[in-house]
Amino acid sequence: MSTSLTGRRPTDRELALEFPFFGSDHDAFRARIRARIVESVLPRAEAWEEQHGIPADAWKELGAAGLLDVGHTGEDFLRSAVLLEELGSTGYAGIRASIGVHAYMALSYVLLFGTPEQQAAHVPAAHRGERITALAISETGAGSDLRGLRTYAAPSGSDAAAGFVLDGHKSYVANGMGAGLLVVLARTRRPAPDAGAEHGLTGASMLLVDADSPGITRRPQPMLGWRAADITEITFDGVEVPADALLGRRDRALMQVMRALDFERLVAGLLAVGGVRHTLRLLDEHVRARRVKGVPLASHQSVRHRLGELYGEFDMVRRYAFHAAWLHSKGRLDTCTASVLKLRSTELALAAAQVCAQYHGAQGYLEGSAVARLHRDATAGTIAAGASELMRDMIFEAS
Numbered sequence: 076m077s078t079s080l081t082g083r084r085p086t087d088r089e090l091a092l093e094f095p096f097f098g099s100d101h102d103a104f105r106a107r108i109r110a111r112i113v114e115s116v117l118p119r120a121e122a123w124e125e126q127h128g129i130p131a132d133a134w135k136e137l138g139a140a141g142l143l144d145v146g147h148t149g150e151d152f153l154r155s156a157v158l159l160e161e162l163g164s165t166g167y168a169g170i171r172a173s174i175g176v177h178a179y180m181a182l183s184y185v186l187l188f189g190t191p192e193q194q195a196a197h198v199p200a201a202h203r204g205e206r207i208t209a210l211a212i213s214e215t216g217a218g219s220d221l222r223g224l225r226t227y228a229a230p231s232g233s234d235a236a237a238g239f240v241l242d243g244h245k246s247y248v249a250n251g252m253g254a255g256l257l258v259v260l261a262r263t264r265r266p267a268p269d270a271g272a273e274h275g276l277t278g279a280s281m282l283l284v285d286a287d288s289p290g291i292t293r294r295p296q297p298m299l300g301w302r303a304a305d306i307t308e309i310t311f312d313g314v315e316v317p318a319d320a321l322l323g324r325r326d327r328a329l330m331q332v333m334r335a336l337d338f339e340r341l342v343a344g345l346l347a348v349g350g351v352r353h354t355l356r357l358l359d360e361h362v363r364a365r366r367v368k369g370v371p372l373a374s375h376q377s378v379r380h381r382l383g384e385l386y387g388e389f390d391m392v393r394r395y396a397f398h399a400a401w402l403h404s405k406g407r408l409d410t411c412t413a414s415v416l417k418l419r420s421t422e423l424a425l426a427a428a429q430v431c432a433q434y435h436g437a438q439g440y441l442e443g444s445a446v447a448r449l450h451r452d453a454t455a456g457t458i459a460a461g462a463s464e465l466m467r468d469m470i471f472e473a474s
């Protein structure tokens with residue numbers, strides 16, 4: 076794939092150094108991470124897809140390989156940006172989503188809103204891959220519009236030390252079967268009977284729930300793509316949750332979710348950029364090698380133009396992704412930037428996967444092929460962590 080006017084392919088080092096906030100230490104970090112992914116992820120990736128999840132011992136290996144504990148804030152996040160792009164480039168969106176949810180999206184709630192005691196109880200074990208985290212927000216009736224939230228955590232007593240009794244049903248939870256810790260969104264105050272849909276998320280809270288608590292039932296909820304992501308539906312039936320499981324202030328989940336979602340979309344965007352890079356590499360190799368009518372596919376102008384568009388768009392989105400990562404490292408990530416990145420990177424991933432499948436012909440449509448996996452995985456990226464339409468709405472509102 077060429078993105079330079081000279082026609083020569085820029086090396087990753089050259090590309091990385093174009094961003095003034097990346098130095099040679101990031102370059103060395105990228106090389107190290109890439110080597111660890113080659114060693115710890117790729118050899119077992121197919122097996123994890125077939126098993127619909129990453130097994131417990133493999134999580135520990137990922138932790139030992141330093142893939143689960145790169146920082147969420149400040150300069151550290153620039154290294155995370157490199158890691159997320161590299162994870163995205165594995166070609167397995169289920170694996171990258173699983174790691175992204177555990178090490179970034181779910182854990183961010185503990186890091187952002189947890190007390191020192193909660194962080195000490197959960198973060199080190201998560202970094203070592205000993206206890207996996209999952210984020211249980213969505214319900215069948217509450218996805219893009221969380222006002223339909225039904226899961227309810229009733230106070231189990233009248234004094235301040237009383238905990239909660241949790242009832243409800245969560246869907247589409249990545250890492251759900253393997254998780255030890257669930258970060259759960261639940262109402263902690265019943266909306267007034269006449270409140271209608273306008274009560275929004277008022278009176279909802281985030282809770283840290285032990286996934287093995289009595290009263291929790293988990294069932295695999297396999298999807299078309301993201302097969303290694305261990306997607307699960309979870310029922311809470313009279314689950315007793317202690318008072319110290321409350322994350323941050325009671326009834327303040329709306330503000331927490333809004334803040335964490337910007338970060339979630341940044342992470343999803345960086346992972347998707349890696350996914351596009353992988354898809355375009357596969358596509359580039361194919362159109363140069365595959366001959367139709369005696370010449371490589373890449374000799375056909377229509378093919379060159381389609382790929383030229385994708386390469387150009389990839390270059391823009393990747394630069395934007397690193398800009399967003401840099402903004403976050405300075406504490407300045409805003410909802411509009413996070414939404415633009417999430418929208419454009421995942422939509423580009425879908426477009427690239429579609430072209431990749433088309434130019435691979437029937438071999439790319441074989442059930443077990445890498446191209447078919449890219450194709451079915453790409454759709455999920457435009458839905459999970461906020462559907463594209465919601466991103467467009469948010470960009471409009473913020474502009």
Ligand SMILES: Cc1cc2nc3c(=O)[nH]c(=O)nc-3n(C[C@H](O)[C@H](O)[C@H](O)COP(=O)(O)OP(=O)(O)OC[C@H]3O[C@@H](n4cnc5c(N)ncnc54)[C@H](O)[C@@H]3O)c2cc1C
Pocket residue numbers: 176210211212213214215217218219220246247248249250298301306455458459460461462463464465468
């Ligand atoms: C692979 C995968 C993994 C997931 N992992 C998790 C997880 O770990 N934890 C978790 O809590 N949730 C998870 N989710 C759920 C995800 O967050 C929701 O699917 C998402 O928020 C959309 O909600 P919904 O599926 O209920 O779709 P709905 O809200 O019913 O929307 C359906 C469709 O309507 C369209 N739409 C939505 N809003 C608008 C609008 N404003 N204007 C026009 N059209 C619109 C979109 O095309 C959207 O896809 C996951 C989903 C997927 C697919």
